[in-house]
Amino acid sequence: MEYEANRRVEASARTFAILERLCEVDSAGVSALAADLEMSKGIVHNHLSTLRELGYVRKLGDDYQLTPRLLGQGLRARSNARLHRYAADLCSEVAAHLTTGVVLCQHAADDCTVVDAAGLPSGADLGVGTTLPLTESLVGLVTLIAGSADEPPADAGTAYDSAGIRANLDADGYATGPLSPDHGGCVAAPILDADGDCHGSVGVVLPAGEQARQRVTEATASLRDRIEARFDSGWADERSFATEKHSWVG
């Protein structure tokens, strides 16, 4: 218990608290941040100066504001992750072919994040960067179940039938149900590599109509297979390398 408290770097946690707060409010002054986060003005100023020195924050008049640096790093992190590299183009392809929505979600500790989206209407609240709860969304739940041998604890109180989903995953490798409490039906399939590690999931929106259901489930299973095949083969992505290096001159 003594060590657990000691190994956490408090100063960094404070810096991130400030950064996250700035992310919510766009622009704020030292006093407002200090009041919101219950920190002294002097300390907030020190952390903001540090963030500014590192290029994550800039000053506009007397207010501080995030720079787009996080965006660049976030996109770079996504490009580094195999899930996005292997699956993004296939998801677009399926979305276009089925004329429905497809989301690619990456599993994280406490939630899952949409890293690619295709075929969604422009007003959708499922765009890239959206985070969904692990236990309260189908795309999250399938990653949780596929990633661990034991099913989610009963106290999680999920609205889904965990045992049923597990059975569906064991049988078919996908599950069907509402994408989240706020969204309609979808078919969700976890993406596993050869070691059995779960990298995330794909969710394909289910249009109304019973014959669409079969087309979508088949397409989802095929999509999953093609993505996992790339994981297994350590896909060399020659194509993306070829285009990535191409310097563009207008």
Added chain:
Amino acid sequence: MEYEANRRVEASARTFAILERLCEVDSAGVSALAADLEMSKGIVHNHLSTLRELGYVRKLGDDYQLTPRLLGQGLRARSNARLHRYAADLCSEVAAHLTTGVVLCQHAADDCTVVDAAGLPSGADLGVGTTLPLTESLVGLVTLIAGSADEPPADAGTAYDSAGIRANLDADGYATGPLSPDHGGCVAAPILDADGDCHGSVGVVLPAGEQARQRVTEATASLRDRIEARFDSGWADERSFATEKHSWVG
């Protein structure tokens, strides 16, 4: 001098160094990071644990990897910035109308970052998230010049004619030249608000041909005017609010 050194939060700087390193290499272990950053293994482990607790990093086997959390925050930060909210749709519009590339760049301390791009070929190295140097790119230089009354220091050694660009900005509100050493010609216009603060710039790619030049410069000036008009009026963006709140059900 004593205070300057004291107000920087070293622990946070170390955490960000680890985070940035992870961003470059996708996935790495404690020892590798410690060696690269010349830190002790124990310390790297503490910082990684903190980042993991905060949800920015996850563990895959013995390696650590960034989560997509930065992506979500980066996109949210972009949505909060007025530059993106006011200018993104107009840039797309102009790109479609002229059938050329348009980039929207946000000014930061040491560089400028592409926060929106439209009409660029798929292999372009100018996508969202790209950072360009302030003095070695036209889109950066116009923000630098427009943002400060005095011209950039001579020792910056820019390949551009700063005085000439300043004259062009004073006269027309835009400048013409190579977008960067790696790219072709463009017309770049800084975006200023009513207080004279520079928020960034737009860069419109210049296709070959002399009559295209005039069309593009006129379109750029018009684009700048329309964006700045939204800054001046504190554009209420009813439209984006209306669509943003619309929960989408498949």
Added chain:
DNA sequence: GACAGTCGTTCTATAAAATAGAACACTACT
């Protein structure tokens, strides 16, 4: 024109916490 209420910034003594470095547990390969 002085006043009160802001703001961001600076400063310093004190207490808290980050750190280095060695030891530990575990795995893989020889």
Added chain:
DNA sequence: AGTAGTGTTCTATTTTATAGAACGACTGTC
């Protein structure tokens, strides 16, 4: 078995982050 690698734990020491008050500048109001 042995060696070399990993991530992790631990502790004593010193660095350093912190609270809180004072400062200077600015913006209104009376």
